[in-house]
Amino acid sequence: MEETIMVGDDLMTGPPSPVIPPEIASHVLEGVDLCDGVLRNLFLCLQINDIEPFCQDELVMYKQCTEKRDRELRKRLQDSERKLGLSMPLNEAKERASQLEKEVTSLDRYVLKWLV
Template identity: 80%
Template sequence: MEETILVGDDLMMGPPSPLIPPEIASHVLEGVDLCDGILKNLFLCLQINDIEPFCQDEIALYRQCAEKRDKELRQRLQDSECKLGLSMPIDDAKERAAQLESEVTSLERRLILASGIEGMEGFRQRWSLHGRLTDTK
């Protein structure tokens, strides 16, 4: 059986962490495990050992924690956007919907431009933009 060695790029599987709008951030982030303790341990391990193969447990733990955190944040974000939309005056809600549609269009255009960038930098840009686009829709 082959052993898989995790590296930092393995943390870039699935969509990136969602961006939380400032107007609902306090409500969305309340009580969520931000995985900062595990991330500190990962950075400490990398600082001590200097290479990723010696930090397999830390990478795996952070990846699991981040996936759970992001799933919870996405659900809370969606719920908060719905509550915010229902509590706003209709004109404000329409304006917010138009703003989000405009942001989606902008992200789609940036994703098309990023598709022409090769290598790791192109991958990182496409990965980030695709996640933001998915969360904004």
């Protein structure tokens, strides 16, 4: 059986963490584990051991924590946007949708610029 050694780049696989708009950030982030304690342990392990192969447990725990956090944030973000959209007047909701589409387009262009 072959053993897989994780490295820091393995933490960057998968979709990026969601961007939370400032106007709903306090509601979306409330009570969510931001993984800062797990990240602190990972940095401490890297500082003590100097290389990633000795910090496999910390790398795995941080990856699992961030994946769980991001799933929860995406769900809360969708719920908050839906609630916000239902409570807004139609014109404001259309304007908000347009603004979000522009931000997505801008992010797509930014990512494409760095990939090319």
